[in-house]
Amino acid sequence: MAGFFKMSTSHGETVIQKPISEYAKFIKGLLPANIPETYELKPMFKAIARDENILSGIIAFRDFLYLFCDCLISDGHLYVKPQKTKNLTDYPFLHHINHLLVDIGYHGILSDNGDSLLITKMPSFTDPKSKIPALKILECLRFLTLCGFVFNGIDPDAKKLDFSEIKLIEVSYPKEPNLLIGLKALSIADIELRKRRYSNDDYLLRCDYRALNANNTDVLDVLKDYIRPLPKKLQKFVIELHQRYINKGMTCVKITDDQYHFAYSYIKNTRRTLTSREIYQQRVWEFAVSMKYGYIIAVRAKKTDKYTDLIKKFNLSLQEKIEKGYGCDRKRNEPCQGGCQGIRIPIDDSILDIKGDIEKWLDNEVSH
Numbered sequence: 189m190a191g192f193f194k195m196s197t198s199h200g201e202t203v204i205q206k207p208i209s210e211y212a213k214f215i216k217g218l219l220p221a222n223i224p225e226t227y228e229l230k231p232m233f234k235a236i237a238r239d240e241n242i243l244s245g246i247i248a249f250r251d252f253l254y255l256f257c258d259c260l261i262s263d264g265h266l267y268v269k270p271q272k273t274k275n276l277t278d279y280p281f282l283h284h285i286n287h288l289l290v291d292i293g294y295h296g297i298l299s300d301n302g303d304s305l306l307i308t309k310m311p312s313f314t315d316p317k318s319k320i321p322a323l324k325i326l327e328c329l330r331f332l333t334l335c336g337f338v339f340n341g342i343d344p345d346a347k348k349l350d351f352s353e354i355k356l357i358e359v360s361y362p363k364e365p366n367l368l369i370g371l372k373a374l375s376i377a378d379i380e381l382r383k384r385r386y387s388n389d390d391y392l393l394r395c396d397y398r399a400l401n402a403n404n405t406d407v408l409d410v411l412k413d414y415i416r417p418l419p420k421k422l423q424k425f426v427i428e429l430h431q432r433y434i435n436k437g438m439t440c441v442k443i444t445d446d447q448y449h450f451a452y453s454y455i456k457n458t459r460r461t462l463t464s465r466e467i468y469q470q471r472v473w474e475f476a477v478s479m480k481y482g483y484i485i486a487v488r489a490k491k492t493d494k495y496t497d498l499i500k501k502f503n504l505s506l507q508e509k510i511e512k513g514y515g516c517d518r519k520r521n522e523p524c525q526g527g528c529q530g531i532r533i534p535i536d537d538s539i540l541d542i543k544g545d546i547e548k549w550l551d552n553e554v555s556h
Contacts (some may be wrong), residue, residue, distance in 0.1 A: 205276055206479065208268040212260035214479055217417035218448070219254065219395055223247050228402040233376065237302065237369045242400075245370030250395045252335065252367055259335050267331055276479045277446045284320045285328045286392050288312050292359055293375025293392075296368075299358075303365035305372070307357040322351065336363045373400060407440045411450050414477060422483075422535055425543060426475060429485075432547065436554060441467045447478035454554060472553050473530065485539075486530035487550065488514070495552045502545040509533065510549070 205211075223246065229239055236242055260268075268281045291312040296305030312320050320328070329337075329344035340358040342349065361367045377399040378392050398405045411430060415423050430450070434440060437456050441464040443449040451471035455462060462470075473487040492499060492510055499510055514531050533539060533546070 202272050202274055203276065205270040205273055205279070207270055208264035208279060208281070209261045211277070211279060211479060212257040212264060215393065216254060216257035216261075218414055218477070219250060219257075220397060220413045221416055222413075223250055223395075223397050229400050230402045232380070233373050233400055236373055236376070237298070241302070241366060241369050242373050245366045245368070246373060246395070246397045246400070247370070248364045248367035249370035249374060250397070251364070252361070253393065253395055256335050256393075259331070263331075263334060267327060275446050281324075281327070281331075282393065284324050285331065287319050288325065288328050288332075289371065290375045290378050290392050293368075293371040293373075294379050296359060296372065298368065298372065302369060304358050304360040305368050307359065308355065310357075322349070325351075337361055407442060407450065408434075410442055411440075411475070414448055414450070415475075415483070418483060418535065419537075421540065422537075425540060426535065429547070429550075430475070433550065433554065436551075438472070438554065439467055443468045447476045447481070450475040473550055475535075476529070481532060481534075483535035485533045485535060485546070487533070487553065488530040489549070489553055491553055498548060498552065502549070503542045506533075506542050506545050506549070 225243060225247070227243070229242060233242060237245070268279055291310045292305060292307065295310050296307045298304075299306055312318050312325060326344055326346065326349065329339055329342065333339065333344050338360045340360070341356050342354055359368070374392055374395065374397070377396070381399050398410070408427070408430060411426070412423075415426050418426070430440065433452050438452045438454050440450055440452050443451060443464060449468065451468045451474040453467045453470040453472060455467060455470060471488060473485060475483070476486055477483045489510060499507055502510070509531050512531075515528060539546070
């Protein structure tokens with residue numbers, strides 16, 4: 189969702205965040221809309237519950253996230269005030285709720301009938317190094333109560349609590365009890381399957397159900413989830429451009445930081461297996477979406493001197509962007525705007541008018 193991330197361009201200029209309601213609308217649009225009802229789960233999840241209950245529980249958790257975003261839109265201003273920051277997606281309240289939900293799911297024990305999670309020990313409450321201050325835990329519990337969770341054994345409305353005195357907490361979600369199974373499965377995936385963890389990575393709030401899938405996921409399926417908020421004609425443009433360069437032998441990887449990136453690299457002749465991050469670093473171009481820039485294409489053009497005559501035939505606005513180039517803003521004594529990402533082109537109706545020019549441009553960057 190959900191996002192929220194540590195790997196950010198935090199060296200940028202300080203700006204005021206948008207209201208949490210705007211961010212909630214953004215992340216709600218990126219939630220996976222079409223989660224399959226059946227797929228093969230990785231063996232590590234088999235002990236949680238029956239497969240069908242896990243699968244339906246994940247869908248229930250995704251549906252909860254829709255409600256969660258709606259509550260942020262209507263009441264989030266009572267919990268989150270826009271702050272000055274170098275990262276537009278850094279909302280500590282969301283990071284705290286993410287960590288709290290992961291703790292509940294990972295450390296909670298499903299009751300015999302599966303309609304509650306029983307918690308006797310949880311790092312968020314007892315670990316001196318907890319990422320969540322005690323008062324913020326209560327604030328998070330109050331908001332989760334607003335979203336339909338019920339907490340027995342703890343009073344979210346208390347002004348102060350001694351968490352060391354809490355012996356047992358029973359967490360339930362009466363509207364859809366099966367959600368707890370989905371929460372547990374997703375929390376285990378979050379803790380045990382991620383190669384790297386970041387202090388403010390709200391992984392759970394993206395409902396990454398694909399992490400549980402025993403089979404490899406086609407990156408095109410993921411891309412379709414992320415471009416769903418776009419008009420159909422722009423979705424078609426993105427999918428066609430993706431397929432064009434996959435057919436030309438490029439590799440696409442998804443990377444998440446303070447933006448969502450679908451990066452395209454030509455690594456056909458690489459002799460060793462590269463990580464997603466290494467493939468991303470070799471990208472020629474990418475699709476990306478973020479709160480700051482919206483939907484864009486970013487091109488790291490490095491061979492324009494080899495086809496200058498062709499560039500002169502491009503749309504004038506595209507010519508100007510290519511001529512300006514890209515690079516580190518700080519070397520230009522300008523506030524950092526992530527200029528090293530590449531030449532950015534917004535994905536809006538105007539991009540359809542230069543589709544042919546973009547294809548010729550990328551063809552030349554890939555082929556030379």
